Amino acid sequence: xxxxxxxxxxxxxxxxxxxxxxxxxxxxxxxxxxxxxxxxxxxxxxxxxxxxxxxxxxxxxxxxxxxxxxxxxxxxxxxxxxxxxxxxxxxxxxxxxxxxxxxxxxxxxxxxxxxxxxxxxxxxxxxxxxxxxxxxxxxxxxxxxxxxxxxxxxxxxxxxxxxxxxxxxxxxxxxxxxxxxxxxxxxxxxxxxxxxxxxxxxxxxxxxxxxxxxxxxxxxxxxxxxxxxxxxxxxxxxxxxxxxxxxxxxxxxxxxxxxxxxxxxxxxxxxxxxxxxxxxxxxxxxxxxxxxxxxxxxxxxxxxxxxxxxxxxxxxxxxx
Amino acid sequence: xxxxxxxxxxxxxxxxxxxxxxxxxxxxxxxxxxxxxxxxxxxxxxxxxxxxxxxxxxxxxxxxxxxxxxxxxxxxxxxxxxxxxxxxxxxxxxxxxxxxxxxxxxxxxxxxxxxxxxxxxxxxxxxxxxxxxxxxxxxxxxxxxxxxxxxxxxxxxxxxxxxxxxxxxxxxxxxxxxxxxxxxxxxxxxxxxxxxxxxxxxxxxxxxxxxxxxxxxxxxxxxxxxxxxxxxxxxxxxxxxxxxxxxxxxxxxxxxxxxxxxxxxxxxxxxxxxxxxxxxxxxxxxxxxxxxxxxxxxxxxxxxxxxxxxxxxxxxxxxx
Numbered sequence: 001x002x003x004x005x006x007x008x009x010x011x012x013x014x015x016x017x018x019x020x021x022x023x024x025x026x027x028x029x030x031x032x033x034x035x036x037x038x039x040x041x042x043x044x045x046x047x048x049x050x051x052x053x054x055x056x057x058x059x060x061x062x063x064x065x066x067x068x069x070x071x072x073x074x075x076x077x078x079x080x081x082x083x084x085x086x087x088x089x090x091x092x093x094x095x096x097x098x099x100x101x102x103x104x105x106x107x108x109x110x111x112x113x114x115x116x117x118x119x120x121x122x123x124x125x126x127x128x129x130x131x132x133x134x135x136x137x138x139x140x141x142x143x144x145x146x147x148x149x150x151x152x153x154x155x156x157x158x159x160x161x162x163x164x165x166x167x168x169x170x171x172x173x174x175x176x177x178x179x180x181x182x183x184x185x186x187x188x189x190x191x192x193x194x195x196x197x198x199x200x201x202x203x204x205x206x207x208x209x210x211x212x213x214x215x216x217x218x219x220x221x222x223x224x225x226x227x228x229x230x231x232x233x234x235x236x237x238x239x240x241x242x243x244x245x246x247x248x249x250x251x252x253x254x255x256x257x258x259x260x261x262x263x264x265x266x267x268x269x270x271x272x273x274x275x276x277x278x279x280x281x282x283x284x285x286x287x288x289x290x291x292x293x294x295x296x297x298x299x300x301x302x303x304x305x306x307x308x309x310x311x312x313x314x315x316x317x318x319x320x
Numbered sequence: 321x322x323x324x325x326x327x328x329x330x331x332x333x334x335x336x337x338x339x340x341x342x343x344x345x346x347x348x349x350x351x352x353x354x355x356x357x358x359x360x361x362x363x364x365x366x367x368x369x370x371x372x373x374x375x376x377x378x379x380x381x382x383x384x385x386x387x388x389x390x391x392x393x394x395x396x397x398x399x400x401x402x403x404x405x406x407x408x409x410x411x412x413x414x415x416x417x418x419x420x421x422x423x424x425x426x427x428x429x430x431x432x433x434x435x436x437x438x439x440x441x442x443x444x445x446x447x448x449x450x451x452x453x454x455x456x457x458x459x460x461x462x463x464x465x466x467x468x469x470x471x472x473x474x475x476x477x478x479x480x481x482x483x484x485x486x487x488x489x490x491x492x493x494x495x496x497x498x499x500x501x502x503x504x505x506x507x508x509x510x511x512x513x514x515x516x517x518x519x520x521x522x523x524x525x526x527x528x529x530x531x532x533x534x535x536x537x538x539x540x541x542x543x544x545x546x547x548x549x550x551x552x553x554x555x556x557x558x559x560x561x562x563x564x565x566x567x568x569x570x571x572x573x574x575x576x577x578x579x580x581x582x583x584x585x586x587x588x589x590x591x592x593x594x595x596x597x598x599x600x601x602x603x604x605x606x607x608x609x610x611x612x613x614x615x616x617x618x619x620x621x622x623x624x625x626x627x628x629x630x631x632x633x634x635x636x637x638x639x640x
Contacts, residue, residue, distance in 0.1 A: 032486035033526075036494045040486060096448060101440035120421035121497045124444060128416060129486040131448065135455040136481035139474045150470035154459045157477065161456035166352035166360060166449040174356045177441045206353075 059219030163214030172207025209241030232302030373403035379539030483534030492527025529561030552622030
């Protein structure tokens with residue numbers, strides 16, 4: 001296998017492990033009503049890159065391997081509940097963002113969105129249930145209940161909740177809702193250049209960057225990383241989150257070119273501020289590459305190896 | 321002071337303490353965007369009975385006093401973050417339940433509901449932020465980080481998440497959404513008698529009972545209650561939750577008589593299954609009184625005193 005094939009194999013194995021754990025952890029009837037169980041499964045098990053939970057596992061692995069180089073690389077089961085919690089929160093955010101009162105998206109990953117299938121009420125409730133379930137998964141009794149492990153789990157819950165809430169992801173979505181409205185009025189589908197640059201960065205840092213950062217950080221925390229190591233992981237994922245978002249924006253433009261035969265995607269139509277709109281595609285691509293390199297540098301400084309560097313390259317080179 | 325006045329004083333003191341703690345814990349700009357901070361405050365600090373967080377504090381008090389009779393009754397600060405978490409979750413559930421796609425309520429506690437003031441998108445996000453914040457509050461670092469305390473906090477998080485999620489409150493709201501639709505078609509605004517009885521009980525146990533139960537249980541857990549004591553608190557709050565819901569249903573009918581001069585309230589208009597619709601008002605009142613007595617019996621068996629018994633009486637006698 002080439003390095004690329006080997007990394008693709010790693011991603012597939014991790015996705016399968018994560019999806020198995022997600023499915024096994026979901027509430028089922030008669031513990032809960034059938035309709036909410038269906039709606040949660042529908043969105044959670046619809047596929048996807050699983051970038052965030054893979055980051056959690058990879059960060060835990062990276063810390064474990066540095067601390068104990070002889071350690072078997074094939075699993076970091078102690079971080080799996082945290083990986084699941086991150087994906088549960090990501091999925092809930094997609095369901096709520098897709099609602100008619102927000103982005104009004106009818107299709108995600110090639111399937112009708114939750115509110116199209118179940119109606120707005122049940123879609124909102126499925127999101128609520130997934131978000132709540134994330135914290136249940138993280139707090140469930142474990143076989144190993146040592147004091148350091150208990151303290152790490154609480155620290156992980158606090159970090160994840162902080163990243164997902166008003167100061168992080170939810171706050172970013174609020175800014176996005178505000179900005180889309182404003183920019184539609186002001187700029188006719190294009191960000192106003194004087195305010196676009198900083199506002200755009202804040203929206204992305206909160207809406208996407210905070211959860212990506214927490215995903216990696218809680219993996220490291222649960223593996224027992226000390227504060228300087230968590231700080232290095234935070235630096236890594238700040239750059240990674242930026243790279244991810246820039247590429248997301250570029251794919252929205254270029255995906256539209258390929259699929260729809262026009263030069264603007266749904267972000268531009270919706271008047272969303274994006275990197276290509278503010279910087280142009282070529283400059284955006286350079287910014288993404290620089291961000292991934294900065295992410296790798298942060299790892300190198302903390303002597304962290306493993307998959308995290310490959311993940312940074314993947315985030316920039318991905319086609320979807 | 322009479323006993324009633326003394327109890328009213330207790331409730332006022334507790335409400336003030338809880339509201340002070342809720343407000344102090346909220347995220348504020350620049351940590352989060354101003355709009356989401358405003359929307360969270362608007363619904364959270366709109367008043368209300370604060371029954372659930374008072375239950376949390378009272379349950380902790382009750383366990384503390386039984387275990388250490390000389391203990392000062394004036395505060396159970398170690399349960400305050402849990403009390404706040406319970407009220408945060410209750411408030412988020414009200415915001416989401418009031419949305420146009422759910423119960424479509426425009427007024428709550430005499431003020432326009434969140435979606436009327438902020439729009440559906442920001443109302444949904446404010447609910448999401450309050451729910452997320454609940455778990456952050458429970459997981460935040462504390463001065464006392466002893467292993468038993470860490471373990472209790474994780475147990476409290478798991479219990480609260482279980483009660484709030486698909487198997488509890490969210491599941492109950494899903495059943496309510498389903499039942500309201502079904503019953504509107506089947507019974508023209510009145511529950512079908514053959515299926516109404518059991519279905520009604522399940523809806524209420526999940527939608528209202530689960531969070532009331534968790535509110536009391538996590539107070540006891542954080543005070544270090546053993547399993548039989550938590551089981552007694554659970555029995556107490558199962559009966560209390562039933563009494564609470566029956567009275568809620570009665571007040572919806574009788575409040576309408578007084579305020580609107582008609583014999584059916586909004587539940588009946590919406591085709592919601594209610595106790596008065598299934599059992600009639602007189603029988604419903606008797607059921608509520610019996611439930612409160614059963615709640616008191618559960619306390620007596622576990623030798624638990626304090627405010628919990630008075631709270632059971634308050635729930636039945638309340639006029640709002």
